Structures are given as C-alpha cells and as structure tokens.
Amino acid sequence: MAVSAVTAPFSALYADHVNPQWVHLLNLLEMNVSYQRCENAELITSEGTRIIDFLSGYCVHNTGHNHAHIVQALQDELGRCGPAMLQSHVSETAGELARRLCEKAGCELTKVFFCSSGSEGVEAAIKFSRAHTGRSGLLYAQKAFHGWTCGALSLMGDSFWSARFGPMLPGTQGIPFNDLNQLEQRLATREFSAFVVEPIQSEAGVILPAGEYLAKARDLCERYGTLLVLDEVQTGLYRTGAFLAAHHYRVKPDMVILAKALSGGLVPSGAVLMREEVYSSVYDSLKRAIIHTSTFSENGLAMRAGLATLDVLDHENLGTRARELGDLLRGRLREELCEFEMVKEVRGAGLLCGVEFQPPAQLRLRLPFEAFLRIHEGLFGQMLVMGMFRRGFLTQICGNHFMVLKAAPPLTVSEQQIECFVTALRDVVETVHSSKTFWTEALGIARRAVNI
Numbered sequence: 482m483a484v485s486a487v488t489a490p491f492s493a494l495y496a497d498h499v500n501p502q503w504v505h506l507l508n509l510l511e512m513n514v515s516y517q518r519c520e521n522a523e524l525i526t527s528e529g530t531r532i533i534d535f536l537s538g539y540c541v542h543n544t545g546h547n548h549a550h551i552v553q554a555l556q557d558e559l560g561r562c563g564p565a566m567l568q569s570h571v572s573e574t575a576g577e578l579a580r581r582l583c584e585k586a587g588c589e590l591t592k593v594f595f596c597s598s599g600s601e602g603v604e605a606a607i608k609f610s611r612a613h614t615g616r617s618g619l620l621y622a623q624k625a626f627h628g629w630t631c632g633a634l635s636l637m638g639d640s641f642w643s644a645r646f647g648p649m650l651p652g653t654q655g656i657p658f659n660d661l662n663q664l665e666q667r668l669a670t671r672e673f674s675a676f677v678v679e680p681i682q683s684e685a686g687v688i689l690p691a692g693e694y695l696a697k698a699r700d701l702c703e704r705y706g707t708l709l710v711l712d713e714v715q716t717g718l719y720r721t722g723a724f725l726a727a728h729h730y731r732v733k734p735d736m737v738i739l740a741k742a743l744s745g746g747l748v749p750s751g752a753v754l755m756r757e758e759v760y761s762s763v764y765d766s767l768k769r770a771i772i773h774t775s776t777f778s779e780n781g782l783a784m785r786a787g788l789a790t791l792d793v794l795d796h797e798n799l800g801t802r803a804r805e806l807g808d809l810l811r812g813r814l815r816e817e818l819c820e821f822e823m824v825k826e827v828r829g830a831g832l833l834c835g836v837e838f839q840p841p842a843q844l845r846l847r848l849p850f851e852a853f854l855r856i857h858e859g860l861f862g863q864m865l866v867m868g869m870f871r872r873g874f875l876t877q878i879c880g881n882h883f884m885v886l887k888a889a890p891p892l893t894v895s896e897q898q899i900e901c902f903v904t905a906l907r908d909v910v911e912t913v914h915s916s917k918t919f920w921t922e923a924l925g926i927a928r929r930a931v932n933i
C-alpha cells in the first residue's frame with residue numbers, strides 16, 4: 482500500500498498567500514497529498530489511497546473523522562437557524578454541555594469557562610489563578626507543551642517555541658516533571674498562583690507521572706495555597722482510557738483545561754473546568770459578569786458538537802476501547818520491536834502511545850546517525866514518519882522530544898488497523914537497522930532541505 486505523493490493542486494495558492502515553508506516541508510517529506518474523504522481512522526487521498534491516521538490531529542479525532550452522529554448534530558444545528566453567536570443571550574446548550582462535562586470530570590469541578598482552543602484555555606487558567614490567589618507567579622513542568630499564545634509560551638521551557646516572540650510573562654518558573662522536591666521548594670515561596678502541568682507530558686515524549694507524583698503535587702499545592710491546573714488538552718476525553726488522565730492517578734485538580742477532541746474534530750472549542758470558589762472569585766459582581774469571555778466561546782455549533790461528542794464517547798464505550806486497544810498496541814509493539822537496538826522503550830496510557838528511539842551502539846549505524854544529528858536533531862524522527870507515511874500511516878514525532886514517535890489513532894481504530902500499524906513500524910525499524918538506503922536517502926533529503 483505505498484503512498485505516492487502527488488502535491489496537492491491548491492498548494493501553490495497556499496504557498497503564495499499562507500505559509501510557503503509548510504508546503505516546502507510537506508513536499509520534502511513526501512506528505513503533501515490531497516485528502517478527499519476522511520472517515521473514522523481512514524484518510525482517502527484523491528488518488529484513492531487509504532492512509533490510516535495514527536496522529537488524530539494531535540488527539541483531536543478521538544471519535545474518528547466525521548462521525549455521522551456529530552455531523553448530523555451540526556447539520557441540525559445549522560438547519561434550525563438558531564442564535565449561533567448573539568453575545569446577548571443565555572446559550573441554550575452551554576449549560577447542558579457544562580453540566581455533562583462536570584459530571585464526567587467529578588473532582589469537585591462544577592463550573593466551566595468555554596473558549597475556542599487549548600491555548601485560550603491556558604490563558605483563562607492563568608488569569609483565573611491570579612485573580613483567585615492574588616499572586617502572579619506561575620510554575621510549570623519543563624518540556625511541557627501548552628500552546629502558542631504568549632501566556633502559554635511562558636509556561637514552556639523549550640525556547641524554540643518562544644524565541645523572537647518575547648518578552649514572555651515575568652514570574653514563571655520551570656521545574657523538572659516528576660520532581661516533588663523542587664516543586665515543594667518553589668511552592669514554599671508562596672509566590673505562585675498555579676502549577677500548570679500535563680498529567681502525562683505528551684509532546685515531551687509521552688512521559689508518565691511517576692507513582693504518586695500528581696497526588697502528592699496536589700497535596701503540596703494545597704499546603705502552599707497554589708492552584709493545581711491540569712492541561713488535559715491532549716489527554717482528556719478518554720484519550721488515555723479514562724475521561725480525564727487525572728482519574729488514573731486519583732488526583733483532584735482545581736482546574737482542568739480541555740480542547741482538541743471536545744467537539745468531534747469539527748468545530749474549534751475548549752473548556753476550562755474549575756472549582757466553584759475559583760470561578761466565583763473572578764465573576765464576583767454584576768460589574769464583572771463578562772470580565773473574561775470570548776466571542777466564539779459558547780457558539781451554537783461548538784456546544785452542539787460537544788454534546789454529540791460526549792454521546793459518541795459514551796455510547797461507543799470509547800474509554801474502555803482506548804484502554805484495551807492501547808494495551809494491545811503497546812504489547813504488540815514491544816513484541817515486535819524489542820530486538821532492535823535503537824528502540825529504547827514503548828510506553829503510554831490508553832491510545833496515547835510513544836515509541837522512544839535511542840542512538841545506536843554499532844559503529845555501522847552510529848556514524849550515519851551522528852551525521853543526521855549534525856544536520857538536524859529531528860531528521861531521524863522525520864525519516865521514521867516518512868517511512869510510515871509511505872506504508873500508509875500518518876504519524877508524528879513529539880514536538881519536544883524528536884526521538885519519540887507518537888501513536889495516537891482515533892479511539893475507534895480497529896484491531897486490524899493496529900496490527901497493520903505494528904507490521905509497518907517493524908518494517909521501518911528493520912530498514913533503519915539493516916539497510917543503507919534509509920540513511921543515504923535521508924542525507925539526500927537533508928541536502929534538498931538546505932537548498933530550499
């Protein structure tokens with residue numbers, strides 16, 4: 482099932498008026514294909530080739546692409562010509578969506594602020610934490626990914642994302658993930674309004690919290706008057722097998738940020754769930770009734786899509802499915818990949834899975850690998866992505882850890898698709914370890930990249 486890359490015909494216009502570098506990059510990786518139809522876990526190109534999605538738009542498509550129930554709900558919403566964005570009324574559906582989200586989240590989270598993206602959710606969490614605590618400092622875990630706005634960028638240790646966009650927010654501090662000592666040292670200064678952390682660090686390389694880390698972090702935050710804010714933008718909505726990853730670790734956050742999969746991959750949407758006291762300390766008078774809001778936040782389509790998405794997640798038991806298929810995926814990957822020296826670890830939770838690679842020991846492999854590193858530290862990972870794409874699978878490496886290939890298919894993926902993915906990845910990894918072609922081809926690509 483080799484995918485032949487036919488540059489999408491509309492690419493030239495896109496390059497002229499939007500982002501030429503993105504077009505160059507996709508062309509270089511032979512991934513600039515035109516998608517005709519996306520259904521469930523399958524992406525069908527204009528040439529009729531089927532590609533299985535193991536990226537899910539970075540955990541957007543938990544319910545699969547274009548789920549019929551969600552599409553129908555959106556068509557119904559459009560058809561009724563209701564108040565989509567009146568800005569002067571009480572939304573008919575926001576209350577119901579908020580109630581269902583809080584019910585599923587539990588953890589004493591009873592109020593919801595809706596927004597339109599994960600980054601916007603992070604911004605709200607920053608403002609609300611500051612207002613509630615009267616402190617300005619913000620703690621975050623190094624290698625985190627929280628988004629693209631200046632507030633979110635200020636909570637990310639990797640300067641790649643923030644360089645040239647500064648200055649960032651003052652008073653932020655990064656500490657290593659899974660390090661309770663450093664967390665306590667910082668919290669004890671009582672300068673911090675919030676500790677913002679992903680329960681499982683996704684772009685850092687699918688890093689799981691050690692033992693009681695999150696529960697103890699919660700206790701420490703409480704002791705020193707700092708709010709615990711969990712960024713569940715990728716991990717939420719059953720991605721890891723539970724509605725929130727927080728549920729695996731029995732941790733009760735003060736705030737949870739959701740986005741991505743919240744609206745079936747069809748309408749931008751985000752939600753910040755929080756405890757009553759946090760919310761009411763922000764909206765504490767008539768004068769402040771809309772002190773923080775956003776034009777598109779409670780729009781009719783996003784709310785309707787959110788409700789339909791929760792229906793699908795429940796009716797199709799996608800949490801259980803994510804747990805079972807995630808275990809299957811990791812089990813099969815371990816069986817097939819453990820013999821290869823460059824495969825360091827397979828890890829994850831539910832259908833958020835990472836395969837970590839490591840530098841080879843054999844001289845025959847080490848020399849080309851080091852040449853790759855000198856060109857770009859992401860080159861090796863991108864060659865894996867390209868190899869998988871040629872075999873009909875869309876994947877990506879982690880944004881803050883280029884040696885980890887992420888596997889996060891829609892939760893509706895089939896066992897057979899998982900088996901085919903494992904076979905394809907084994908084939909790619911075998912090629913890495915046994916064929917010169919892999920390395921020479923990559924060097925050719927790197928040379929072309931330099932010439933662009």
Ligand code: PLP
Nearest residue numbers: 598599600626627628714715740
């Ligand atoms: N938080 C996490 C963990 C993310 O992965 C992302 C985006 O990838 C964001 C926040 C930002 O979300 P958005 O792109 O919707 O602004």
